[in-house]
Structure formats: structure tokens, C-alpha cells
Amino acid sequence: MKYNELRTPSYIIQEGKLRENLETLHNVEEKAGCKILLAQKAFSMYKTYPLISKYLSGTTASGIYEARLSHEEFGENKENHVFEPAYKSNEMKVLADICSHIYFNSISQLECHRKIWEPKVSKGLVKIALRINPEFSTQEGHEIYDPCSTGSRLGIRKCNLPKTLPSGVTGLHFHTLCEQGLQPLIDTFRSVEDNFPEYLETVSWINLGGGHHITKKDYDVNGLIDFIKEIKAKWNLEVYLEPGEAIALDAGTLITTVLDIVDTEDMPTLILDASAACHMPDVIEMPYTPPLFGALEEESEESDESEESDVKPNEGKSGVKLYKVRLASRTCLAGDVIGIYCLPEVPSVGDILTFGDMAIYSMVKNNTFNGMALPDIVLEHDSDLEDRFEIVKQFDYLDFKMRLS
Numbered sequence: 001m002k003y004n005e006l007r008t009p010s011y012i013i014q015e016g017k018l019r020e021n022l023e024t025l026h027n028v029e030e031k032a033g034c035k036i037l038l039a040q041k042a043f044s045m046y047k048t049y050p051l052i053s054k055y056l057s058g059t060t061a062s063g064i065y066e067a068r069l070s071h072e073e074f075g076e077n078k079e080n081h082v083f084e085p086a087y088k089s090n091e092m093k094v095l096a097d098i099c100s101h102i103y104f105n106s107i108s109q110l111e112c113h114r115k116i117w118e119p120k121v122s123k124g125l126v127k128i129a130l131r132i133n134p135e136f137s138t139q140e141g142h143e144i145y146d147p148c149s150t151g152s153r154l155g156i157r158k159c160n161l162p163k164t165l166p167s168g169v170t171g172l173h174f175h176t177l178c179e180q181g182l183q184p185l186i187d188t189f190r191s192v193e194d195n196f197p198e199y200l201e202t203v204s205w206i207n208l209g210g211g212h213h214i215t216k217k218d219y220d221v222n223g224l225i226d227f228i229k230e231i232k233a234k235w236n237l238e239v240y241l242e243p244g245e246a247i248a249l250d251a252g253t254l255i256t257t258v259l260d261i262v263d264t265e266d267m268p269t270l271i272l273d274a275s276a277a278c279h280m281p282d283v284i285e286m287p288y289t290p291p292l293f294g295a296l297e298e299e300s301e302e303s304d305e306s307e308e309s310d311v312k313p314n315e316g317k318s319g320v321k322l323y324k325v326r327l328a329s330r331t332c333l334a335g336d337v338i339g340i341y342c343l344p345e346v347p348s349v350g351d352i353l354t355f356g357d358m359a360i361y362s363m364v365k366n367n368t369f370n371g372m373a374l375p376d377i378v379l380e381h382d383s384d385l386e387d388r389f390e391i392v393k394q395f396d397y398l399d400f401k402m403r404l405s
């Protein structure tokens with residue numbers, strides 16, 4: 001299929017960029033001697049699992065469905081890790097069969113399911129870890145993504161750990177970062193060294209969680225490699241990382257069509273067939289403004305504060321004329337606004353706009369609120385052939401109806 005034959009809205013996943021990210025991560029695995037897992041919560045486009053599994057050691061799941069998906073699609077000899085704050089017994093029976101590593105969030109959960117996991121551990125089929133809460137926060141502004149914030153239920157605090165780890169536990173896990181560089185990881189690990197040394201001495205492996213922006217341009221990849229080597233040498237531990245974002249960072253777009261233009265008081269508001277609430281929920285939840293291809297930065301503060309209609313162009317960087325527009329959705333939610341952008345011209349009805357970085361936390365979180373159609377899922381191959389764009393999945397009315405009764 002060619003680009004101009006695609007429908008909107010569509011998520012288009014770029015295989016080339018995905019491969020580039022995977023090469024970076026595989027290089028870390030090889031040079032540091034660690035294992036990297038795909039956190040499926042960020043990206044579970046299983047059509048790409050055969051590609052991802054060529055580069056990474058396995059996956060991590062947030063529960064039984066993701067664990068099953070990995071078991072079915074990621075490859076038999078790969079590791080399948082799972083962490084959930086609490087498991088049901090019927091789920092634990094399945095997880096103990098299909099997972100290689102199971103993480104518990106409390107001593108009570110560990111003991112509650114011991115009869116199910118212990119026989120698997122005895123046979124060497126499963127490894128067990130406890131998630132700890134280092135109570136060491138390194139992020140500001142996104143409290144809902146901070147597992148070390150006050151009142152967090154995620155991870156066992158030092159005060160609630162027994163003096164010696166319960167039998168069967170061979171691993172430790174912490175996840176505290178979100179879109180962060182190397183230094184916050186180092187700082188967090190130093191605090192774990194200070195506060196949990198007796199446990200680091202007794203386990204044989206540690207998972208440093210996700211939130212590492214390893215495939216971002218300015219990430220100190222060599223520093224990470226050195227740091228992991230240091231942990232391994234100092235504590236004699238096998239080291240895991242489980243990033244989600246870093247795997248498919250910048251590896252996807254969302255294309256959308258302008259359906260109408262409404263003349264609101266301050267600027268033209270474009271109504272799109274894509275929705276923040278339905279197709280990119282993090283835009284509202286986080287919140288953030290996703291990159292838009294072709295959008296330009298405003299230069300002066302003056303134009304920021306301008307109360308005049310921005311149908312009149314402002315001066316942008318390098319003297320380019322800019323028009324400010326609001327991109328919004330056709331749902332009934334007043335706040336279903338993707339963002340305000342500066343463009344060299346006001347788009348017309350029928351134009352196609354492209355949002356960037358739409359592979360991660362997009363299709364795993366989308367929904368059909370208001371009866372919105374789900375975007376098609378498209379894989380863009382590297383080739384320049386006619387079939388560069390492969391439609392992986394299309395959704396219709398039944399996908400909406402099926403979830404209701």
C-alpha cells in the first residue's frame with residue numbers, strides 16, 4: 001500500500017526507527033552484560049515482536065493478559081517477567097506456567113501464592129523477586145508517574161521488609177523513573193545501596209525498572225554501560241532493565257484529517273478525526289503537547305501573550321510568518337484538545353496532519369469513548385516498494401459494540 005492510500009486516523013509504526021532503537025539497546029545488553037526487557041505496557045504491537053525478540057532478552061508484563069501475549073508472540077526461549085501489585089490465585093496458576101520471573105509487591109502476596117510458585121522454583125522454571133520502594137524520588141511534576149510519591153502502593157518500603165528475605169526470593173526490583181537520564185538512576189541506586197545493602201548481598205539478580213530514556217539523543221549510553229558493569233562487579237548481580245518508551249521512542253506517527261475549522265474567539269480551531277481522549281490519552285493524562293510535523297516554534301514572548309486573533313500571522317524564528325491554531329477532536333469533551341500549534345499556514349479542510357512519537361502509550365491506551373473509531377494500525381517497512389505501508393489491523397463498529405452489552 002502507498003502512503004496516499006491510507007485511511008485516517010492511523011498509527012503508522014516505522015520499522016526502521018524501531019530497529020535503530022533496538023540496536024542501541026542491544027548494544028547496551030552486549031557491552032554491559034545485562035538483559036533488557038520490553039515493558040509491554042508501553043508498546044504491545046505484537047506484529048513487531050519477532051523483530052524485537054531478535055534484539056532483546058524478553059518482556060515484562062503488568063498482568064496476565066500481557067504475560068500471555070508475550071508467551072504466545074514473543075518467542076519460546078525468551079524471558080517472560082510479570083509484576084502486578086496483587087494477583088488472583090487462578091491467574092497465578094497460569095502465570096507460574098508461562099512466566100520465567102514473577103515479582104511480588106508485598107510479603108503477604110508472596111506467601112499467599114507460595115504453594116503455586118514454589119514447586120516451579122524448585123524445578124528451576126521460575127525465579128521470584130520482591131519489588132522494593134526506595135522512597136527516593138527523582139522526578140518533579142508528574143506525581144501520578146512517581147512510584148516513590150507519598151502514599152505509593154508500589155514496592156515494599158524498607159520498614160516493611162523482614163530482616164532476611166523469605167525463602168525462594170532471589171531477585172530485587174525497583175521502578176522509580178519516568179523519561180529520565182542516567183544520573184537519576186545512579187542516585188536511586190546509591191540510595192538503594194545505602195538503605196538495602198543486606199538484601200543486595202543476598203540476591204543474585206536485580207531489575208532496575210523502566211523510565212530510562214536510553215534511545216533519546218542526549219542519553220549517556222556509555223555511562224549506563226559503565227554503571228551496569230560497576231553494579232555487576234560490586235554486588236555480583238545479574239542486571240535487568242525494563243524500558244518501555246525507549247524501545248519505540250519516535251518510532252510512530254498518528255495521521256489525521258482536518259474535518260472542519262471553527263472560528264473560536266482567539267484562534268481557528270481545527271476539528272480532527274483523531275482525539276486526544278481516545279487515541280492519545282497521555283496528552284490529557286500527563287499532560288503534554290505531542291509534536292506535530294511542520295509546526296514551528298514561536299519566537300517572541302510578545303506573540304505568546306498576544307490577545308489578538310492569531311489568524312493574523314506572527315513572526316516566527318528566522319522571520320517566517322506563523323499562524324496559531326488549536327487542534328481539537330470531534331468528541332463532545334470540551335477539553336479534548338491536542339494542543340495549540342504555530343504553522344506556516346492555516347490548514348484546510350481535508351488536509352492530513354501528522355503527530356509524532358505516537359508508538360508508545362498510544363494504541364495500548366486508546367478507547368472508543370463517544371463511539372470514536374479506533375485508528376488503523378500500519379507498519380511502515382524500510383523498503384521503497386509499493387507495499388511500503390502494511391495495514392496490520394483495521395477496526396470497525398463491532399470493536400466498539402463488542403466491549404458493551
Ligand SMILES: Cc1ncc(COP(=O)(O)O)c(C=O)c1O
Pocket residue numbers: 039041042083175177178179209210211212242243244245246
Ligand atoms: C514497573 C514498570 N516497569 C517498566 C515501566 C516502563 O516505563 P517506561 O515506558 O517509562 O520506560 C513502567 C511504566 O510505568 C513500570 O511501571
